Amino acid sequence: MDGKIVVRDIKKKFVSGKTSLPVVGGVSLVVEDGEFVAIVGPSGCGKSTLMKIISGFERPDEGSIHIDGKAARGPSPKGIVISQHGSVFPWLTVQQNLMFGLNGDQHGDKAALADHHAAMVGLKGFENSYPRELSGGMLKRVEIARALVVKPEILFMDEPFSALDALMNLRMRTELLRILEEERHTVILITHDVEEAIYLADRIMVLSPRPTVIQATFSVPHPHPRRLSSPALQQLKEDILAELGL
Numbered sequence: 043m044d045g046k047i048v049v050r051d052i053k054k055k056f057v058s059g060k061t062s063l064p065v066v067g068g069v070s071l072v073v074e075d076g077e078f079v080a081i082v083g084p085s086g087c088g089k090s091t092l093m094k095i096i097s098g099f100e101r102p103d104e105g106s107i108h109i110d111g112k113a114a115r116g117p118s119p120k121g122i123v124i125s126q127h128g129s130v131f132p133w134l135t136v137q138q139n140l141m142f143g144l145n146g147d148q149h150g151d152k153a154a155l156a157d158h159h160a161a162m163v164g165l166k167g168f169e170n171s172y173p174r175e176l177s178g179g180m181l182k183r184v185e186i187a188r189a190l191v192v193k194p195e196i197l198f199m200d201e202p203f204s205a206l207d208a209l210m211n212l213r214m215r216t217e218l219l220r221i222l223e224e225e226r227h228t229v230i231l232i233t234h235d236v237e238e239a240i241y242l243a244d245r246i247m248v249l250s251p252r253p254t255v256i257q258a259t260f261s262v263p264h265p266h267p268r269r270l271s272s273p274a275l276q277q278l279k280e281d282i283l284a285e286l287g288l
């Protein structure tokens with residue numbers, strides 16, 4: 043079976059008493075090794091549910107997920123989730139947070155590795171700070187460094203920058219691209235921000251309203267850094283917004 047991540051005909055409904063809410067209506071997709079796929083869709087269409095299923099934190103009613111050809115029946119050790127809800131421990135310093143996931147002896151000097159990743163996201167000099175001493179943007183960067191330090195093959199990102207102000211959001215996009223150039227990861231990004239998707243992704247999937255299916259797929263074969271004001275990318279934005287009924 044080809045593809046780093048192969049998602050086959052995923053369906054999911056939530057049942058509560060006599061009511062049943064169909065959320066994912068049959069989604070199939072293949073993500074290649076090293077590819078960056080963004081998923082956009084209308085509010086409440088089931089984006090987060092789909093991400094939880096693909097990352098192994100929610101069971102689908104039907105369908106399958108294969109990672110590197112193997113059926114995935116829970117969270118894959120090859121992947122890590124970065125979501126809008128922070129997962130940084132408030133009682134640990136930046137360095138301790140970054141060292142937290144480094145179990146086993148194969149990581150060498152863990153403190154040095156943590157400091158390298160802190161520097162990578164622009165937090166050099168803040169290794170010994172506690173989360174309460176950092177701004178929202180810095181916290182987000184700790185979170186991203188914390189995900190990257192364990193060198194995951196796959197990054198599952200669910201609206202990772204949505205809690206940030208506009209400027210920090212733009213900065214984090216650029217930062218993420220720089221990091222991905224240094225260390226190639228396979229990425230699935232959920233976002234409601236079409237420009238963010240166009241700026242970052244190799245391919246963009248547009249989801250339909252609930253129960254969601256993939257309504258359209260767009261390739262973004264443009265080199266980085268991308269200028270969102272270029273006619274081609276403006277046209278792409280219009281095409282995607284039209285798919286979203288906007």
Ligand SMILES: Nc1ncnc2c1ncn2[C@@H]1O[C@H](COP(=O)(O)OP(=O)(O)OP(=O)(O)O)[C@@H](O)[C@H]1O
Pocket residue numbers: 056063065083084085086087088089090091092234
């Ligand atoms: N665990 C759950 N139990 C019951 N219903 C749920 C559960 N999780 C999600 N839902 C429902 O499924 C639908 C889709 O939710 P989901 O969070 O996946 O959408 P989304 O596209 O990520 O939303 P948003 O754009 O607002 O972030 C919503 O109507 C939500 O109420």
